[in-house]
Amino acid sequence: MTAQAILEANRIGMTFDTPSGAVEAIREVSFELEAGEIVALIGPSGCGKSTLFNIISGLLDPSRGEVRIGGVDGISRSVGYMLQKDLLLPWRTVIDNVVLGLEVRGVAKSESYPKAQALIEAYGLAGFENARPTTLSGGMRQRVAIMRTLAFDPTVVLLDEPFSALDFQTRTLLQTDVARIIGEQQKSAVLITHDIGEAITMADRIVVLTQRPSTVMRELSVNIDREDRSPIALRSNPRYNELFIQVWNDLQQDVKVA
Template structure:
């Protein structure tokens, strides 16, 4: 498989009037195209900061990032970002929310408009195209937010606790739904989550971070013997409990 992302010896610290607080120390990993990686670690360890560095929103103090073989500053690779909240605008319909990014990037065309309709149809939102966000359930809003991200054809998807605002049952269903969509679209994805079950059910491997300043404690590949490898089916698989206990032990031994 082709390597799409490489982080090498990333360091980052927060600065304020009281001094410097190290957040990330010597973070190195790479990803291949189509791979799904989950990042877990103690609360406040710097997981979201790491996503901000990968997206280019903040710069590391040391280290390098390459995307598709080019340094981040030189790369034209499109990176999609899904946050905890769907950020849908109430004054726009679901369809108009989906095409907002295309408008901002001056990419709106007859073909991209058609694709927006196709994606909404494919993922069960066609009948809600003209609805306002408040008329949709939390799960449907997150699905719309994902369609808004996919319409820009990102090479890498960054998911920062995208299901945390949902109730538990909805979270399970939406996690399964969006996980399968990402697989179907063959997207490269990084999920930051504090939910170990979510990480195990969705990812190809889990990167475990220590408490702040965060370093990589362990990387755990996930293998399931399933005819249909879906997030919900993984939760019922015998391997699930084994992986959960391994990650739980690592996190609690190294607090």
């Protein structure tokens, strides 16, 4: 692990035993996540991205290799997981959903609620503290979900296609919004996405994975300043188009080879 690495996935491999025999989902994947960085994992459907997330979060033990977070092996409570669906509890208010992770960890209300209130006010939901999730738009619900993920102060945030269920306009706006929030909270994150544009919009580096059993095909540094990541500015940025074509060609070439 380098001096700045928060997370290290070292030669991860995963083989599942099934009634019809062994199925190799991940052959060998290695990458690092540095402090304050967002890394995007992109690859074909079924290449093992979600399996890799389950390994990083400690929900699965890899068949081979290791994951280290903050220099420590094994399951870590310092991982926050934001899923495709917001999974807000409909009977709880916005602020009660934000404090849920802290509540589970036994944090006192005198500490958890002020922290949740500060996040709500900082990220555009002031006045909705006592609203129920069913009264919120999809974008607002996802903001609550990222607040809930960040409230317990995880070392690493895992973003598993968090905007895939949203319409194009909301999804595009939230990509820059969530990347900004993660930066302001000084967190490090790994993003799973099928959307090349989303990877370029949010990530500092892109890790392109092959088809199953997956390996790392290529790592690309985005090298676009954060202030130039607005949806409009990006589409006219030559680096954006260069990266988009490179990742697209990599993914298409992998399909042809397979």
